[in-house]
Amino acid sequence: MPHGYVALVLHAHLPYVRDTEDDFSLAEKWFHEAVTETYIPLIHVCQRLNRDRVPYKLTISLSPPLTAMMADNLVQEHYRRYLERLRELSAREVWRTRSDPRFHLVARMYQDLFESIYRTYLAYGGNLINAFRELQDNGNVEIITCAATHGYLPLIGLQREVVRAQVEVAVNNHRRFFGRPPAGLWLPECAYNPGDDAILRDYGIKYFFVDAHGILYATPRPRYSIFAPVYTPAGVAAFGRDLESSEQVWSAQEGYPGDFDYREFYRDIGYDLDYEYIKPYIHPSGLRVDTGLKYYRITGKSNYKEPYVPEWASFKAHTHAGNFLFNREHQINYLAGYMDRPPLIVCPYDAELFGHWWFEGPQFLESLFRQVAGLAHQPFTFITPSEYLERFPVNQPATPCMSSWGNNGYNEVWLEGSNDWIYRHLHHAADEMIRLANQYQTAQGLLLRALNQAARELLVAQSSDWAFIMKTGTMVDYAVQRTKKHLLNFWDLTRAVDNNDLDPEKVQAMEEANNIFPDIHYRVFASTN
Structure with a gap:
């Protein structure tokens, strides 16, 4: 039996935006950026791991609004045009920077990235659900759902019928796209309201996630803290978010994404370059917006920035993946001395962190899986929540407290x-x-x-x-x-x-x-x- 388990969970969600009048909608651009910088790069990571037969397990929550946009012909066409503009811009940038070695290598990197994304997009007919379903059917990725429109259930659920509708529509939507009912459901904002678990059970949901304090303040207090799930009164498993691993990835100050060698998110050529040159690639109104081409690294905490060096950033992603592995191994070794079952570390993140906000995030994930697989002695095993419940079907009964993963842990953000x-x-x-x-x-x-x-x-x-x-x-x-x-x-x-x-x-x-x-x-x- 493994010494311990790690469950990596990525929650992919965007609000439903479908502009029938404007193919350059600023709101629809959220979708365009996420597809380019997160969703397709994550697909590429999984495809390379599958190709090389690297063992890995990943749980991805695809929200119903996101899958609806992925499957919509109009949104697909808008994204194709967006991507073609990116390809044109990156080609021009390769030419413009040809005599400046500081930026030419980065321009070539973007050109290669956008071309590979374009090929993948066309290979799946513009419908990325086909790619995620392929990953699901391969067996290494578990796809789960979210409430129908990511409604904050503790606040909109004054009427039980509302919660039931959010769950039923989500489950039906998931079955239609992925050919099977979802085993798990990501509660929007990890917001749990005691009693909602009975509705999840009625629709066949086996598990959901809450923030750490949702488990730590459960009634009764859980014997294994957040390092094993609890069964709610309705018999649905609640998994708690691990605080230590979250801080190492989430925090811009103390976490990996703030490293000075990583790409600077807030410096884009949409604002830096001559207006007449960049005009065809920003908003038709003339408003300067991000293009996705960013040539600088974080460098430091001042506004002064040095050019981005892809080789340095890749090395840091590999190094940080090794550090994450090292910390999880020591965390599991410590916990194993106090538990009579292998501890489980649940690491849930917004998917958009990987690639969009943290450009090197997909490299980090791929390196993490490869490094663990390459060790002669496995420090832990990656697992999905469904697999964990199959191996450990007996868990402590407890009622998680009302909670969310928002600021201060409850409802105040919403x-x-x-x-x-x-x-x-x-x-x-x-x-x-x-x-x-x-x-x-x-x-x-x-x-x-x-x-x-x-x-x-x-x-x-x-x-x-x-x-x-x-x-x-x-x-x-x-x-x-x-x-x-x-x-x-x-x-x-x-x-x-x-x-x-x-x-x-x-x-x-x-x-x-x-x-x-x-x-x-x-x-x-x-x-x-």
């Missing part, structure tokens, strides 16, 4: 002065949706379409992303506009339903603008008793 106004509207709309779902049990035709669209509008309005953006102060107007727009659409539809005054053209326009969850049925909001 419920404070900038965003608290949204919840009375979400709760009121949910009451109305539940009433309609109970009232119309067998709707057909235009009425069915209108009720289904009302369910979509409410679900997207419930996304935790809008409250988070309001709190952080970035693109606040956009987050407010999205919240209000979906709620206004919802009320327009429900009033028309009640007044028997549905306009087919208006319903169709809303369906085309917000086409997430094409198979949804409004009865997901119906009361169960």
Whole structure:
């Protein structure tokens, strides 16, 4: 039996953005950047490990809004155009920097990167779900889901029907894309509300994740702390986030991503180069934005930056992977002296950290797997939560406390002065949706379409992303506009339903603008008793 286990978990999520009028939408650019810098590079890492037969295990949570965008033809076309502009820009940059060896090597690096990403994107027909499903079927990657629109369940779940709808839609969406039900569900923001586990159980979910204090303050206190899961009263396993490994990767001050040899995220040629030269590759309005080509390394804590050296950064990624391995080995050796089973270290991270925020993150992951596989004596074994539960089906019963992984560990990020106004509207709309779902049990035709669209509008309005953006102060107007727009659409539809005054053209326009969850049925909001 292994001395201990490490479960690496990446949560991939973006808010649902699909702009039918603008193929250079600033909000849709979140998706473009994440695909280029995180999702396809992670696919490449797994493909290389599979090719070289390197043993590894990785759990990836793909949220339903993210999979909806990956599968959408319009979003795929917008991304293809974005990537073609990147390819053109990188080719021009190779030519522009040809006499400057400090930057020419970096320009060539970007050109090679974008060309490989373009080839992969075309190989899967623009639908990256096919790539992730291929990795899943290979057996080394476990794909799990998240709540339907990443709704912050403790705050939007005043009505149990809302939580049930978020879970049912997510499970159905996952089964449609990946050919099997999800074993696990990533609670949005790791936010657990006691009692929600019963709904997870009803939909076949075997496990979820909480922050460390969710387990540490469970009732009763867990014997193995966060180094083994607990079974909730509903029989669903709750895995706790390890604090030590999180700090080493998350922290910009103390963690690996802050190393001075790594690429500087906040220095981009979209702002540095001559306006007329860079104009075709920034926003059509003339607004300077990030292009993704960044030529400097972190260097230090001042604004002075030195050119990026890919070889140095790769060496640091390899070194930090070795340090992570060393620390997990010593952590497991220490814990094993106090436990009568192999300790489990759960390491959950936002997927976008790897590649987007921390450019060398995918290299770090690949090096970590390769270094562990290359050791004669295995210090630990990588494992997925499902595999752990198969090996250790008996776990302590306990009720995790209400918690999240947000600042200070509870609800304050998503419920404070900038965003608290949204919840009375979400709760009121949910009451109305539940009433309609109970009232119309067998709707057909235009009425069915209108009720289904009302369910979509409410679900997207419930996304935790809008409250988070309001709190952080970035693109606040956009987050407010999205919240209000979906709620206004919802009320327009429900009033028309009640007044028997549905306009087919208006319903169709809303369906085309917000086409997430094409198979949804409004009865997901119906009361169960």
